[in-house]
Amino acid sequence: MSERVIIIGAxxxxxxxxxxxxxxxxxxxxxLISDENDIAYDRPPLSKSLRPRQPLPVVSLDPSExxxxxxxxxxxxxxxxxxxxxxxxxxxxxxxxxxDKLVIATGARARHLPVFESAVAPVLTLRTLADAKAIKTRLxxxxxxxxxxxxxxFIGLELAASLSESCSIELFEAQHRLLSRILPLSIxxxxxxxxQQANVNIHTDAHIVDVQGHKDSVYLELSDTRKYEFDxxxxxxxxxxxxxxxxxxxxxxxxxxxVNEFLETTAESIYAIGDCCAFPLYxxxxxxxxxxxxxxxxxxxxxxxxxxxxxxxxxxxxxxFWSDQYxxxxxxxxxxxxxxxxxxxxxxxxxxxFELDGxxxxxxxxxxxxxxSIAKDIKICERLIRQRVSLSVEQLNDSDIDLxxxxxxxx
Amino acid sequence: MxxxxxxxxxxxxxxEDLIAVEIEGEDYAIYQDENGEFFATEGHCTHEKxxxxxxxxxxxxxxxxxxxxxxxxxxxxxLGAPVCVNLKTFPCKVENGQVLIELVEV
Numbered sequence: 001m002s003e004r005v006i007i008i009g010a011x012x013x014x015x016x017x018x019x020x021x022x023x024x025x026x027x028x029x030x031x032l033i034s035d036e037n038d039i040a041y042d043r044p045p046l047s048k049s050l051r052p053r054q055p056l057p058v059v060s061l062d063p064s065e066x067x068x069x070x071x072x073x074x075x076x077x078x079x080x081x082x083x084x085x086x087x088x089x090x091x092x093x094x095x096x097x098x099x100d101k102l103v104i105a106t107g108a109r110a111r112h113l114p115v116f117e118s119a120v121a122p123v124l125t126l127r128t129l130a131d132a133k134a135i136k137t138r139l140x141x142x143x144x145x146x147x148x149x150x151x152x153x154f155i156g157l158e159l160a161a162s163l164s165e166s167c168s169i170e171l172f173e174a175q176h177r178l179l180s181r182i183l184p185l186s187i188x189x190x191x192x193x194x195x196q197q198a199n200v201n202i203h204t205d206a207h208i209v210d211v212q213g214h215k216d217s218v219y220l221e222l223s224d225t226r227k228y229e230f231d232x233x234x235x236x237x238x239x240x241x242x243x244x245x246x247x248x249x250x251x252x253x254x255x256x257x258x259v260n261e262f263l264e265t266t267a268e269s270i271y272a273i274g275d276c277c278a279f280p281l282y283x284x285x286x287x288x289x290x291x292x293x294x295x296x297x298x299x300x301x302x303x304x305x306x307x308x309x310x311x312x313x314x315x316x317x318x319x320x321f322w323s324d325q326y327x328x329x330x331x332x333x334x335x336x337x338x339x340x341x342x343x344x345x346x347x348x349x350x351x352x353x354f355e356l357d358g359x360x361x362x363x364x365x366x367x368x369x370x371x372x373s374i375a376k377d378i379k380i381c382e383r384l385i386r387q388r389v390s391l392s393v394e395q396l397n398d399s400d401i402d403l404x405x406x407x408x409x410x411x
Numbered sequence: 412m413x414x415x416x417x418x419x420x421x422x423x424x425x426x427e428d429l430i431a432v433e434i435e436g437e438d439y440a441i442y443q444d445e446n447g448e449f450f451a452t453e454g455h456c457t458h459e460k461x462x463x464x465x466x467x468x469x470x471x472x473x474x475x476x477x478x479x480x481x482x483x484x485x486x487x488x489x490l491g492a493p494v495c496v497n498l499k500t501f502p503c504k505v506e507n508g509q510v511l512i513e514l515v516e517v
Contacts, residue, residue, distance in 0.1 A: 293478070
């Protein structure tokens, strides 16, 4: 009999896993379960390329239509209700679907601020294609919509950049600066300047204390008594991993569904991948949860590979992130630490910030520059992070010394 | 027979690196390997139309600057997800310090 694989979640992690399994030609049957009606679309363009009065930026994750296979059954718009780990079944729509291997790729959902919980007003989040449609519909009701964005993280900033030409935008960040949890000051300052050039008004240390909603507008009040009226407010204040299904099934959680180096959960024959899982970082063993495109894809492929071969292999991915805002590209690799030694390398309009541990080994890097101009350096750094060798601060600091030379002499 | 067109000066391309060139409105990528040999491919990644020139060359591999798709730039072979479509490659030679590519698909 074919091996039965169930994948819960049909975004990048789940789809990458399903496609790899189908392409392997192995005798298996896959059931793909999604609570969303829309499946297999790419999420990054939703915040990076959303424009009023233009087509929704829908990019398929399956352009070659691998998912049309007869060996795949899709339940879209049907949330999995329960995992029975004893009898190895997933329940949905009142039926139990048996599995030999289960892959949980439930992702994360947008966090909501408590102050907005009672609001009936047009306050939206941006995570799914349905969210993007709702935002676009709202925007198209006005010629020059007034948009309030809550949260100066990537989602909020990318949306601000996408909409800056067609909307008037106020962006509110509770922290003292933008992107404070993920990027060094010198990079977030460049980001803030670029947004100001585009007439996006950025308010830091901004705490929303009251929201008054009406049919087509929403009033925000800040702790310093300032008041604003908007046609639409979008919240981008982080994400919460979707772990409830796993928790109810008795799986161990750790800021996400806990998995080992093989991405196996604490339950027999169940893996967890992508934004919902907390896994040990290959280089340090630190348990981390990563919300990133590449992490989702690589973990999906990794679990598929193990199911295909039947052999356990360690997941060795290094976290990598990117953001596009206007003409600026931001990329990061590794996993930053607040107490790390930070070294700056400035080269014209490009900036790189290296983070070193106590032994001067590279643990993380962040870069900003026009277009993809820092991509090459970030990729080299990714290899340096993997090598875990001590580096010279002077060399890293000196933009005349080619990073590739540092990599070659380190290897 | 294709047409041989001057793409760039050989000194413009570092060893184990690449540059972007535009010829007759089309983008190409010109590579030099560690042994001083030159290669040419189409200019964009086959995944999402990103210019490869900002990517990283290591050995025979070019890694796309965006989604980390990898190709063997000497053969054009796509080396795994997210890239599944091979890069087009073009014959390439150096004459009098100029890199020439032959504009016919191989």
